[in-house]
Amino acid sequence: MFLVTGAAGGLGKRIVRQLRDQEQPVRAFVRLTSRYNELERRGAEIFIGDLTQERDIQRSLQDIQFVISAHGSNEASGGAQALDYRANIDLIDQAKAAGVQHFTLISVLGADRDYEDAPVFKAKAAVEKYLKASGLNYTILRPSGFASNLLPLAEQFRKTGVYLLVGDPRTRTSIISTDDLAKLAIASATTPAAHGQTFNVGGPEILERGEIANIFARIFKKEPILINPPLLAIDGLRAAIGFLNPGLKASLGTFRTLLANEFYTTPAEVEQLEAVYGIQLETVESFLRRYLTV
């Protein structure tokens, strides 16, 4: 049986959907406040718990062969220290103790770049190191931005024609289809060539962020209105927030890092992924067209 953490999240719910489509047994680790009705309807076993509680992690691992760590932090959930770092360390320790056969970690593209001001990146880097040394059989996937993040922006564009882009529109990215990433996360458990490996995971094309407005324009047949404040706007906001909420200021550091840097995979990395997993990765436009009814 698979255990999926963050099972009600953008990635986690897609992992659970695909596992249930394959009629595989899956335990979905959710919170009482999570939106998990759909997962239950699809036949997932719902485990209600809190990843900041080691006892819940231990209980969730009973009779589990494969773990997919797909949870993540936000301000409301305790931040990078508690969720991206501590909860993963506990999950690895308890998975080892429970004799789990394989552990897939969803990390982040750039985890190895030593960004000092980005708590999520630092947490992922430390957890990657811990997992590699744990003795567990593992696969680490380091994805770029998720295509599903664009869906609310696309809906906004549909209504207003506006695309808000903070920072340099020429910054490059290779956004990954969230459904493809879910496929890779599941297949990692049973793909020997993926065991003990770390993969950078991006979509098949390198886009400048400004091109996303053109993709929306093609889908909705509407001229884009690009609103493009500079990164300095985020810096000003951070400085102001820092007085009132130091925790939020720290997590905005991760956000700023995402906006200020390039996150793309090389054609050689994409080719390697497709060869190891035997799949063809879809483009952002293909992902969006499958979800958006025009």
Ligand SMILES: NC(=O)c1ccc[n+]([C@@H]2O[C@H](COP(=O)([O-])OP(=O)(O)OC[C@H]3O[C@@H](n4cnc5c(N)ncnc54)[C@H](OP(=O)(O)O)[C@@H]3O)[C@@H](O)[C@H]2O)c1
């Ligand atoms: N989104 C991206 O572009 C991106 C890019 C690279 C890497 N990643 C990584 O990919 C993973 C999945 O990202 P995502 O966008 O799918 O995340 P997401 O939609 O924000 O989902 C995160 C999930 O974690 C759960 N969670 C938070 N605190 C919890 C707690 N204390 N106990 C139990 N569950 C808790 C949340 O539960 P609730 O549903 O109850 O809130 C939520 O379902 C994360 O590790 C993220 O760092 C994301």
